[in-house]
Amino acid sequence: xxxxxxxxxxxxxxxxxxxxxxxxxxxxxxxxxxxxxxxxxxxxxxxxxxxxxxxxxxxxxxxxxxxxxxxxxxxxxxxxxxxxxxxxxxxxxxxxxxxxxxxxxxxxxxxxxxxxxxxxxxxxxxxxxxxxxxxxxxxxxxxxxxxxxxxxxxxxxxxxxxxxxxxxxxxxxxxxxxxxxxxxxxxxxxxxxxxxxxxxxxxxxxxxxxxxxxxxxxxxxxxxxxxxxxxxxxxxxxxxxxxxxxxxxxxxxxxxxxxxxxxxxxxxxxxxxxxxxxxxxxxxxx
Numbered sequence: 227x228x229x230x231x232x233x234x235x236x237x238x239x240x241x242x243x244x245x246x247x248x249x250x251x252x253x254x255x256x257x258x259x260x261x262x263x264x265x266x267x268x269x270x271x272x273x274x275x276x277x278x279x280x281x282x283x284x285x286x287x288x289x290x291x292x293x294x295x296x297x298x299x300x301x302x303x304x305x306x307x308x309x310x311x312x313x314x315x316x317x318x319x320x321x322x323x324x325x326x327x328x329x330x331x332x333x334x335x336x337x338x339x340x341x342x343x344x345x346x347x348x349x350x351x352x353x354x355x356x357x358x359x360x361x362x363x364x365x366x367x368x369x370x371x372x373x374x375x376x377x378x379x380x381x382x383x384x385x386x387x388x389x390x391x392x393x394x395x396x397x398x399x400x401x402x403x404x405x406x407x408x409x410x411x412x413x414x415x416x417x418x419x420x421x422x423x424x425x426x427x428x429x430x431x432x433x434x435x436x437x438x439x440x441x442x443x444x445x446x447x448x449x450x451x452x453x454x455x456x457x458x459x460x461x462x463x464x465x466x467x468x469x470x471x472x473x474x475x476x477x478x479x480x481x482x483x484x485x486x487x488x489x490x491x492x493x494x495x496x497x498x499x500x501x502x503x504x505x506x507x508x509x510x511x512x
Contacts, residue, residue, distance in 0.1 A: 353370065372390045389406075399418045463481045
């Protein structure tokens with residue numbers, strides 16, 4: 227009993243530290259973004275001044291070397307000297323601002339790379355955008371994978387799996403009890419399995435196995451579809467194999483199903499899903 231209480235206190239302390247770190251990272255990102263925007267604004271203004279004064283100096287030099295009298299007044303010579311000095315100073319400022327801007331970008335990249343870790347938030351694990359994970363993800367919760375992440379493995383969760391846009395997953399995506407939601411322009415190189423599957427536009431996957439409904443966005447491409455519920459395919463969707471479903475089928479114009487479309491009894495499909503699961507488990511053992 228005391229041990230469980232101690233563990234709960236440690237867990238609470240850990241979560242509190244993670245929340246503080248998340249707030250600190252967020253604040254730093256906002257601060258860096260404001261600094262970067264300000265640097266760009268100043269740099270733009272300095273460059274405009276540089277171009278303006280550079281044109282003035284060029285006009286004076288043209289007058290000196292053109293058909294106008296060679297003699298220049300003291301005021302004109304002083305103006306040229308002042309412009310040359312200002313242009314030199316401005317060039318130095320622009321160079322320094324460029325260096326500071328590059329340094330700021332590098333610091334921001336470093337902070338973003340430090341922030342790329344899985345975060346436990348409520349009932350789901352969150353993978354930040356642009357994260358690259360060299361391996362699989364296995365969670366006893368839901369999983370949210372944000373935009374442009376790369377997973378060199380599979381994703382397995384007990385809860386809902388939500389995948390953002392332009393995500394690449396080199397394995398399969400499995401939810402034991404909930405939905406799988408795939409964003410636009412994402413690639414799943416293995417199969418997708420869940421209690422309801424939705425795929426955004428221009429995405430791809432291998433086999434789709436759903437204990438409920440399936441929705442494919444426009445121009446999305448998959449191998450086989452095996453769904454206990456209904457199936458809806460948007461314009462340009464492509465099924466490279468066969469489509470088997472236990473509910474209704476709604477296919478827009480311009481879709482492609484290369485092999486067969488078969489409405490089946492729900493129980494029969496449930497049986498097929500169980501058999502596929504057993505086959506995979508046997509392969510993993512061997």
